[in-house]
């Protein structure tokens with residue numbers, strides 16, 4: 001299914017005609033199954049199920065292509081969300097939500113401005129069923145409309161999303177009693193949400209338990225609707241692979257392993273380091289993966305406390321500027337951002353990485369490094385270096 005999703009994301013980027021070609025190649029069945037999987041992932045019908053103690057409500061999602069169609073019956077009730085089963089206990093026949101398969105793919109994975117204004121067609125149960133209920137004073141329960149509304153919102157790309165909600169929902173500690181990172185991620189990543197991106201996170205979670213973790217990968221998958229998410233962990237996490245989520249087993253302190261991973265899956269637009277938090281590992285990963293980051297990419301490093309604590313993560317507070325520890329290493333780059341202003345420290349001014357770092361942002365335990373061309377030029381530094389008379393100064397060379 002991952003290949004199918006990748007193909008749909010890629011073709012939706014190019015437009016409706018390319019999606020149609022992908023559907024022709026793969027067949028409606030495979031494309032529709034993949035899209036329905038994504039619709040249900042984003043709709044969170046399980047919330048409605050959890051709030052329900054008696055009612056059962058069903059919908060049929062139908063995706064069409066030329067004269068073919070493929071449908072899935074979804075029932076929501078106290079027993080959860082069931083797919084493919086007749087709606088046991090539902091006393092109203094299912095509503096049918098119909099959408100052209102290519103329009104659905106464009107709505108889920110296409111650029112926002114190309115999402116069709118023609119949302120899905122909603123075919124409510126017949127007036128013969130519905131009107132007598134109204135007249136007799138037993139209108140449909142809230143659940144009946146809520147299930148349809150959630151799916152329609154997904155197909156209109158209209159589901160509101162906030163990272164803190166997603167962190168809690170998917171069980172990552174990025175917002176928890178431990179950390180409050182989502183406010184910063186929201187600020188830095190919100191403008192990128194609708195782009196087609198590759199996001200790589202070091203540290204899948206769950207440590208040695210092959211089936212545990214993956215909370216943040218799922219959060220990124222939902223936050224970036226067109227994103228492909230890659231998770232690197234020292235442990236084998238393949239059991240957590242899902243459509244748009246791929247895990248890779250690699251040690252972040254091994255530059256070769258990281259390089260070959262980046263060659264195979266990159267270039268990444270975002271890298272997040274939430275792995276071992278040991279300074280030598282963090283620094284090695286940065287030195288290896290930052291150069292492979294896409295132009296204008298963002299590199300985030302979490303849990304900077306690892307830089308300070310000898311008891312945990314082998315950190316140190318002895319020399320807060322030491323480049324051997326994560327925070328000192330990052331601090332060095334702050335002067336690099338201003339490399340064009342350095343008049344005397346030629347060695348620092350000449351470090352090639354300076355020209356690739358557009359900005360650095362520090363928050364409590366979290367840093368972002370923005371990749372981008374940093375060669376704005378500095379008229380004052382030019383004058384001070386080469387023509388002080390331009391500033392009315394004596395020659396100070």
Ligand SMILES: C[S@@+](CC[C@H](N)C(=O)[O-])C[C@H]1O[C@@H](n2cnc3c(N)ncnc32)[C@H](O)[C@@H]1O
Pocket residue numbers: 171172173174201202203204205206207208213214215216217232233234235250251252253274275276281
């Ligand atoms: C804090 S958890 C990640 C949590 C996850 N990012 C989240 O927010 O849900 C750290 C993960 O890093 C992994 N890890 C530890 N040392 C590593 C290393 N040297 N290379 C790669 N991953 C490592 C651990 O196995 C663990 O699963």
